[in-house]
Amino acid sequence: MHDEIEKQGTDVHRYEDLITEPPKWSKKKFNRMMWRTRMNKLKNAASAVILLFLLYTVYISVIHIYFNTSGVNGTFIRSIITMVELHENGVRVERPANSTIEVTPFLTQKTTLKLYRNVGDWQVITGEIRAKKGVFGELTYSFENMSTYLNKNSHTSFILPASIMFDKPIKDIPRQEGDLEQLSKIEDGNVAELSFSTNTLVSPEHLMGLLAQYNIVVTGMPVYAGELKAFDTSHSVAGGTDYYVPYLNLRPTSGYDDNNELSSWQLYFAAADKGKMSEHVKNLMSELEWMTTNIQYNGVNQDKERLAYLLKNEVQVYGATVTGPVRELEKLKEQPEFREFRLGRIEVWNWDKKYFKRPSS
Template sequence: MVDKRSLPLVEVTPFLTQKANLKVYKNVGEWQVIAGELHVKKQLGGELTYSIEELNPYLNREAINPFILHSALLEGRKIKDDPHPTDAMDQLGKLEDGNVAELFFSLRTLRSPEEVLELLSDYDVKATSMAVFAGELKDFKLSTYSSSGADYMIPHLTLRPMVQFGDNHSLSLWHTFFSMDDGITDHVKQLIADVEWMTDNIKYNGVDEDKQRLAYLKKNGVQVYGASVTGPVRELEKLKEESEFWEFHLGRIEVWNWS
């Protein structure tokens, strides 16, 4: 997530190029842990460009896509077994109670975001994002993806807690987590609106694929095949009891901060 609440100090160069830096963070427990920096630049009369410098706390460890799209989901089937056990739950079991963490998991079937929140409602965790299936490898081919056997790791749209801006482009409303009480409809509408705006107004690498994703979502609705959650390590450990969840990946770990 990009920290949109603090107005950045905008630098103007002698050639009237505007530059600004914003913090990138992720939610771990109730901490907002800095994970990198967003560098933004706009030349006079030119286009806006940006890059993200990721802050990796470990040497020689590449960030990986934590969500698996199994071929069974592309064929409308349910994954019947877990051919790739992970050690995320073993790692969680070795952590003391006074810690919070983030955990990623994939789903055995395509689910609506509401169904995922319902499955999580019995646990003291908060959902922070969901991996959206938008017809990739089913309705259209992708220019880039990786695979291992029946597992696919693909570029995907991400359903995130909704952020809204006022008429003067100032931040007016934001959500840190999804909530069953608030529902998910507005978050989904915002995702569709954001992709519509992007594909209509910006030329970028992958815009044609995003147009196909948008057409698929408008026709079929939003379904997801994975989610990220955060909470106390003992609660995260309980998620292995949910038969619908598989391919767990452990993310950042922090000391206790949970109300």
């Protein structure tokens, strides 16, 4: 019995010898371990961020390369130029050699381009246009005009010929001279921009013939395309007889290549265009058809109605925006066909070239 108890005691002693205490971590060693763990996590996070940045950079680069080489950016710029210049008389959109176009990760194109008007022989910057277009969305844009004066409306307006809206003879409606008196106060040595309306609808060739005797150039003409007769549109009325409507603008021809890159353009109608207005009219129809087919924008359905009207009827205009020396512009009052003169920008003399030859007496 005694031997057994002694044996058990020996066994217990041997079991206790197997029990060891866990190692004790010093505070310094523990902090070192935590620091290493945090650094590993930070390295992993930084690696993930760098990888995502590289993937994003590659993605954006591929998008820009594709948009530039496939003609998508060319189509975007052509859309802006066509939209603005067909709906805004006399205004031009900047034609940069290399357009700066931002493409977002969601494939939205954005750009800002300068707007200018021809005043004499200068292209005078009058504002900016900010445009954007989603990959499957509509083209939208907004203007930021650089107006010299507060509360001045720089938008040229044209009055529809009274014969369109009324059955009364034209002679019963008094002629409105608008800003002609103000124009007469401007000294020699200046050039200006001027717009006017006509009493009747006329062909572009006929209007160019009336202007041929003056030393001026034409930057645009409002086209009648069935507004308020073939279809309804927004409009305003002044004096009970003067109807203002949105209009299409007959502008000088612009040419594009197969990728919709601008290849040629003309700033104004000069003397040589008198016998070539049919080419500019043909270009108008082509641009209008391209615009209504390839662009989604506010007002596309109305432009389709305009196109349908012009395909059935000849293109006629009811005014013009012109520029040249102030004394030449003042002479336009000699034409009884012209009315509602609107004075635009004025600049110092810059008219060295003679665009129109006076007919020999």
